[in-house]
Amino acid sequence: QVTLKESGPTLVKPTQTLTLTCTFSGFSFSTSGVGVGWIRQPPGKALEWLALIYWDDDKWYSPSLKSRLTITKDTSKNQVVLTMTNMDPVDTATYYCARTYYRNQFQYWGQGTLVTVSS
């Protein structure tokens, strides 16, 4: 059974760096083709893809946010970490992680975690 769960702060201040962790089970980065991505959704708005990391450490980033994002993985812990610098109130959103298999993207999703950016 594949499960993913996001964790991190619920509140960050403007200009701070956000660090989110996705902890998963039921699959492994030891398997060729496996990847984990991050997607966010501001309240009442559409989904926005942020970043993806694959089993071979190939990394993809949203062009519009690339300068602020870093995605890494810890294969031994079954975790993926996303950092986003210089947070702003417009970054307030529910952040989801989801599993990918090659280009077969986002079949499984976590429950999401709401991050509010406010002073």
Add this chain to the structure above:
Amino acid sequence: DVVMTQSPLSLPVTLGQPASISCRSSQSLVYSDGNTYLNWFQQRPGQSPRRLIYKVSNRDSGVPDRFSGSGSGTDFTLKISRVEAEDVGVYYCMQGTRSVTFGGGTKVEIK
């Protein structure tokens, strides 16, 4: 960047009637391997998105057969043959051929 445009933004539907959502991409979604990486997701109120369709027309496990996907190149459609109350929510298309991009969403509601 590939832009995904969905229409309509809102779709009021009578229970038991069909519904159709359009998704257009700014570039062809045919990948070099011959596949077209166009997915459809359903997001019910208060829930995480759920993938319904992958590679244009393949239903995910457990997805009712009243959902179907079609299209090619830059034009794609999600159809619900007979809308049920549990189908209320927002539907998104997503391309995975050239990086990843989501459409803006279509809200399906019951008349």
